[in-house]
Amino acid sequence: MVKTRIASFEGKGKVILKETSIKPAPDQVLVKIQQASICGTDKLFFQGEIPAEIHLPIFPWGHEGGGEVVAVGEKVREYAVGDQVMSFGRGTYADYCLFTVPYGCLSAPLGVPLELTCLGEPLACAVYAAQEITKQIQIGDVVAVIGAGFAGQVLAQGIKRGGASKVIVTDLIDEKLELARQLGADVIINPQTSDLEAVVTNLTDNRGVDLVAEASGSGAGLNTASTILRRNGTIAIYSHYMKPFMVNMYRWHEDAFKIIHTCLMHRTREEMAVGVRDAYRLVQQGLFDITPLLTRSFSLSAISDAFDQEIQDPSREAEQIR
Numbered sequence: 001m002v003k004t005r006i007a008s009f010e011g012k013g014k015v016i017l018k019e020t021s022i023k024p025a026p027d028q029v030l031v032k033i034q035q036a037s038i039c040g041t042d043k044l045f046f047q048g049e050i051p052a053e054i055h056l057p058i059f060p061w062g063h064e065g066g067g068e069v070v071a072v073g074e075k076v077r078e079y080a081v082g083d084q085v086m087s088f089g090r091g092t093y094a095d096y097c098l099f100t101v102p103y104g105c106l107s108a109p110l111g112v113p114l115e116l117t118c119l120g121e122p123l124a125c126a127v128y129a130a131q132e133i134t135k136q137i138q139i140g141d142v143v144a145v146i147g148a149g150f151a152g153q154v155l156a157q158g159i160k161r162g163g164a165s166k167v168i169v170t171d172l173i174d175e176k177l178e179l180a181r182q183l184g185a186d187v188i189i190n191p192q193t194s195d196l197e198a199v200v201t202n203l204t205d206n207r208g209v210d211l212v213a214e215a216s217g218s219g220a221g222l223n224t225a226s227t228i229l230r231r232n233g234t235i236a237i238y239s240h241y242m243k244p245f246m247v248n249m250y251r252w253h254e255d256a257f258k259i260i261h262t263c264l265m266h267r268t269r270e271e272m273a274v275g276v277r278d279a280y281r282l283v284q285q286g287l288f289d290i291t292p293l294l295t296r297s298f299s300l301s302a303i304s305d306a307f308d309q310e311i312q313d314p315s316r317e318a319e320q321i322r
């Protein structure tokens with residue numbers, strides 16, 4: 001039994017820390033959380049974009065993070081005290097967290113700093129998506145990535161490595177675009193200040209891009225995708241959309257777009273395990289650079305500040321709560 005604070009999301013702009021004591025059930029491990037990151041979906045919830053399907057409060061809150069196993073339930077054979085794990089469960093905005101075995105967490109890969117291990121869930125999801133997307137492209141393709149958040153930055157790197165001749169990254173925040181350029185994007189465009197369609201027309205000799213990866217999470221992003229895609233091109237959907245929105249599907253039909261969904265979290269357990277292992281291998285090999293994406297950290301007691309600052313100054317990438 002350990003004492004812990006666990007975050008509860010109560011509604012727009014309101015997160016509280018509840019103090020409680022927890023111990024692992026027979027099929028659970030107790031993990032001392034090292035760091036947890038703010039998922040884009042959590043940020044949308046905090047801003048009030050809460051889907052009707054979500055019942056409040058969300059407790060325990062937070063699903064990205066990792067740490068060290070400090071106790072195991074009597075039926076657990078997969079983990080021992082001292083093992084490092086990454087979260088695929090819930091409750092990471094906390095001092096301690098319970099993960100149910102086998103689905104709630106996965107072993108952290110050896111030789112990776114715990115700081116990066118704590119990004120296991122978002123990293124594995126984004127790298128998996130990059131791999132799925134590169135299966136759809138040919139060497140020389142021109143690809144656009146909409147949204148330069150954590151996922152978009154990982155996607156852009158993977159797509160470039162996967163053979164695209166040009167990777168165009170769009171976002172509304174110039175600092176994120178600058179980071180994308182440093183990490184290898186060929187063209188960066190802020191559609192609020194430049195004419196995205198004109199740039200794409202120019203770059204592709206009037207054809208449109210071969211594939212668009214949508215990682216902005218907004219309806220506007222998805223609608224933008226169908227304005228810059230070539231006939232028979234592919235829209236790869238990464239985002240988890242929180243609100244219903246109108247989609248102009250005229251060209252989806254007219255120009256026979258192919259649509260793929262690339263979210264690792266909704267694949268099988270086996271695919272998830274393979275995806276995570278592959279993601280970290282590629283980071284270890286230097287094919288993905290995620291260290292520049294870690295930009296700010298806050299203590300757990302300042303969790304509200306972390307969300308406030310993320311919203312007021314969205315120029316940074318991953319926010320970490322320790």
Ligand SMILES: [Zn+2]
Pocket residue numbers: 039040041063064121122
């Ligand atoms: Zn997430």
